Amino acid sequence: MKRRSFFKKSAKGVLAAGLLPITGSVAAHNIETGENKLIHFNEPSGTKKKDPKRRKTLNFDVAVIGAGMAGISAAVSAARNGAKVVLVQDRPVLGGNASSEMRVTVNGVQALKNKHKVERETGIVEETLIENWHYNPQASYHVWDHVLYNYVVREKNLTLLLNTSAMDVVMEGNTINSAICWQSTTETMFTLNADMFCDCSGDGLVAATAGAEYRMGREGKAEFNESFAPDEPDGWVMGDCIMMITKDMGKPVPFYPPDYAIPFDGEKAETTGHRKIKQVKEGFWWVEVGSDVDIIGERDEIRHKLMAYFYGVWDYIKNSGKHPEADNVVLDWIGSIPGRRESRRFMGDFILTQNDMLGLRHFEDAVAFGGWSLDEHNPGGIEDLSQPASFFHSRFDNIYEVPFRCLYSKNISNLLFAGRNVSVSHMALSSTRIIGTCSMMGQAVGTAAAMCSQKDINPRGLYQNHINELQEQLLRDDSYFPNRPANDPNDKAKKASLIFGSSTISGDAKNLLDGVSRDEVDKIHHWQSDGLNAELQVEWEENQSLTSVEMKFDTNLHRKINMHKQPKKHETQPMEIPKELVKNFTVEARVKGKWVMIGSVENNLTRLVKVRFDEIKTSAVRVKLKDTYGEPNIKMFEIRCY
Template sequence: MIKEAFKNFRNLKETTEYSDIVIVGGGLSGVCAAITAARQGCKVTLIQDRPVLGGNASSEVRLWALGATSHMGNNNRWAREGGIVDEIMVENTFRNKEGNPVLFDTVVLDKVMAEPNISLYLNTTVFHIAKADDRTIEKVIAFNSQNSTLYNFTARQFIDASGDGIVSYMSGVPYRIGAESPEELGEGLAPDVEDYGELLGHTLFFYSKKTEKPVKYVAPDYAIKDTSQIPGVKNVEVGDHGCKLWWFEYGGRKDTIHDTEEIKHELWKVAYGIWNYIKNSGKFTEADYYTLEWVGLIPGKRESRRFEGEYMLKQEDLVHQLAHEDAISFGGWAMDLHPADGVYSDKPSCTQWHTKGVYSIPYRCYVPKSIDNLLLTGRIISASHVAFGSTRVMATCAHGGQAVGMAAAHVIKYDVSPRELLEKHKLKKLQQDLVATGHYIPQLQFTLDNLANDAVIHPSSEYSLRAISAGSSWENLSFSMAQMVPVRKKIPAFSLSFNVRKATALTVQVRKSSKPYNHTPDITVWSTDYSLEVGEQKLAVELGDLGGFQDQYAFITVLKNDDVDILLSDQLLSGMVSVYNQVNKAVSNFGKQEPPEGSGVDEFEFWCPKRRPKGGNMAIEFAEPVYTYEATNILSPLYRPVAQPNAWMASPSDTQPSLDFQWSHPVSISRLKIFLDTDYDHPMETVQMEHHEHVMPFVARNMIVMDENDKHLATISENHQAVITVDFDQPVVTGMLKLQFEHPSEKVPLAVFGICIT
């Protein structure tokens, strides 16, 4: 029993916790930063003010995490981010392909709890900081309302992943809220702040569920009764819920930090009012059998403070894909701005302007001015309002988070400051260590420390692409279609098969991208019309010497013709995909981007794949091999298709695919990393959107590692991840390492992006 007499004053229970790195904010950015730093051996404190991790991706908000892939509705092929965020998204697809947000919570928590170097504090709110001097944070101070404890978290290095930037704000870092003028940074997309507004608002979703019996609904008194003041209500359909209601937005004219509770109450009025309209307006008879299952209790925030760093990302960086020597992350979502009035605006709910490819984000954007032991990540990084329209999305933020986590680990490991990492040799080491985790950085060319570079590599086979075998399905050319084919200098003659219902002319073209690392077919190299007769037929295409190709993808293109079907293949090949000039309204893709004059944005067409099980490669035959998936491709640290597939592929007829690494003398091996194909073209939305497969069809699942005496060193079974790491208990000394694989399936030959041996 505890019994205590009256006291004039009592103190809270107070404790002080020490670690190498303190990360404030447990959204995907903070989570990826924490896991990355912890795996580098740092002691990490991760502080989250909510009961779950994931931020806007959690079950509290339920927004799907997306990034450069943009619902597969842009021209950014194989652009899913890679690294820790990819590990989380692949794991979620494996466990939760139906997109249950509660299960996604468990996936994220599992990843954090698996790291012994992370100390996690949920329900813990940072409200104050202390500084050792003007430029150095000593500690952050937080309170946990669940255990009534006051915490002092001290560390050498701090990371602000808090969304509103509480640590950066209180430590005095300069910041901006709102939009720059068009003249300040030369941004044609900078909004008219009086008419359009200069802040994106908050959003709050609801979920509905179909029932077996009619369900009535009585709206709360505070719900909006006159939904005519919400222009978007005309587009509402029964069954729409969750992320499809992203346009339930409000607050862009308010203080999106301090007015959040007021904004939330207004969004509750909107959500319950629109549900009342669906249920009781009489316009939706099928609504009788739907019930309201869940309404968000906190809004998802889009925009508040952006802190000034050593560099401010702007529209020009994105549109022109400017190369930055200190690039550590990348983006590819559209420059996506919303009218400040949200649901009450008569303007379109968003304006999305895409770039022709992905763009890099420099390390300097994560290094704040004025404070020496702090790094930024998430939506608060140094970017203009326009550039923020792209960088703010969660997978992009998370990718930056893991880069910052690695940078913080380097600060601890090498006893340097965050700014000192900008020195050339330190920066290169940071980039190399990121890439070695599967983290993709565009346009960077370098080699990794890799014993495989010194070995003679003996593949059991190498696949020479001469044909994509014919299947049994046909695709009507209701949209123009192109097969992306990797080429080196030239394209041999090829043939395609068609079924023609009415004699017609068909246009066949060859296109390419003006930048070899992009996948926007903005240059037509060759075009010819062919006369086709009724019936099934094979069309032979002679190109001659086209010239002008670097090592890059060619787009073998057939233009729209409703009278023609094209034969598809059942075969799936790494680094090969067919694309369509179709419409994806979810990302403002109407087949072609036609920006307003003076916007500074490119005009171009969209050519995008269809999600499996739809679509498929064209059945195509070449007169000679057009590309060989050579074993030496595994030495490139580009662990995904970019300008080429960057993969070794075994022949489909090779019953036991293998790679042998032979050295001239015995070497000592401590770690083996294998980089595989988890289909970086698939966006893997984390919630709501059901995926066709729980395991990506390209990924190698089973493999054995042996030494020169055929001793089994490791066996991997039922893998579904992109990166496999084998750490040997004791270093293996051998003159040969043998890797034996299985093909993923009869229709999908084995492909490996990279092998790193250290």
């Protein structure tokens, strides 16, 4: 019986169905005929029982393990570049540390020692953040989960498996043939065959099980000549933490700690200045527990400790009498799943170090950038109040480059990785672990994995023979890395005889062809109109065959657009679609002397817009830019034609 028909029946009928005995089978009662239909999953008594597990074998070009922000970026970029992709996530929600389960802010490059201070990441991670303000202006973390879900499932080449743990691999020599995964909600064992595997899971069980070389702990000073490294190597890694959110009840409310709470020496912590209680609204990131043995194997013990230490901190805040500002404040949400900063780091053909980053070393194979400070947390965490919670060793003068050789395995031929498990030293990880940087690395490995599958080569072969092609595709898809302008030979806009705007208040229309799609420090790369309803025109001396026009608009990349747990942090940034972003526009082409509309975009939500159409032959393209989300002028950074 169909479910809809079933629920139309009487309450008596429903109750009768619910009372049928179930012993070794599933019983369903047919209300209309009065017949019992028994569905036996086991063989009759006395014979061998069938295995209740369901088993499926699926084939893909690219398998991405882990759906934090790095994994989402990897899977979506691979799918958009033509690969058939599976994204495997062991939780019921997407986002990893950034999800509602852990609520870590999607931070990126900020606090630079230059006039920009912020140098925001573009591409897939920016698309998700802007969409969030469109669908979720209330800044709900639960809605954010669903924004990410919508973002992923709409990709036609992408299959999502939630509540699914990758448990083992099938190898052929040094190549991964399959990942063996268990989906708890459906009791299904999946064998996922793929050409390329991207481990974006953080701890990297798939990569480790495959035999990929990795490190855990801290290198000593001597290995990479890192000034902030310990004198001798050791096993310490930065710790896990849990977060919380509070609300004001408008009247004093008592707090009673649970039995397992561990008392917090708040006087010592605040006197030394290492863990001052500056606010009681959200946090605290420094409720952290690390390990010098095996942070993965100790996870459950660490989770319990974190909860115990957190409740000790909150007991101190509420009951010591030193924080009257918390009298009316109660806990509204406390994390139950620790957010992790560090565990395995898998080795690639290059290990990025502190000196590479502080020296702003240029890499010919750069595919991403970073710039969060060298934010190495005290490895003992809250269990070592004699040390600061984080050392904050150094900020950066400008953004540093991340080379592709850090993002694939040196000894497993078809394995890439992105996130906190990439090929960096412990000191370098104190910066590269930040979510925005991890997301950019994810977009790079997803694009690379798709290329490797299509070309039937491994990542090392892609680096050796096709790195320029990879970089050009990333730049086309709105990634960015310094010292590498785009120069795609297939971009016909670069061959234009003329480009001009209807008006100019800043920059020059020619800047839209210079290959740099953002303003750099003391270098302008934009064209800005004088007012709305502006036009930009590209002309060729001879007809061009075109199927797409691609543009990059302004979203003010030197300002934060993150979602935070604490509402006060939103006061210095927008909780809306960037007002600079172009909202409505049309694209026209001159065909046989007449202007013909070939594309129209309304309520645009992305910095990068690709307008596709059936092939035409044209001598000119004109973009009519109607308005923005609030800015009085139109600003663009790039136009391409293919």
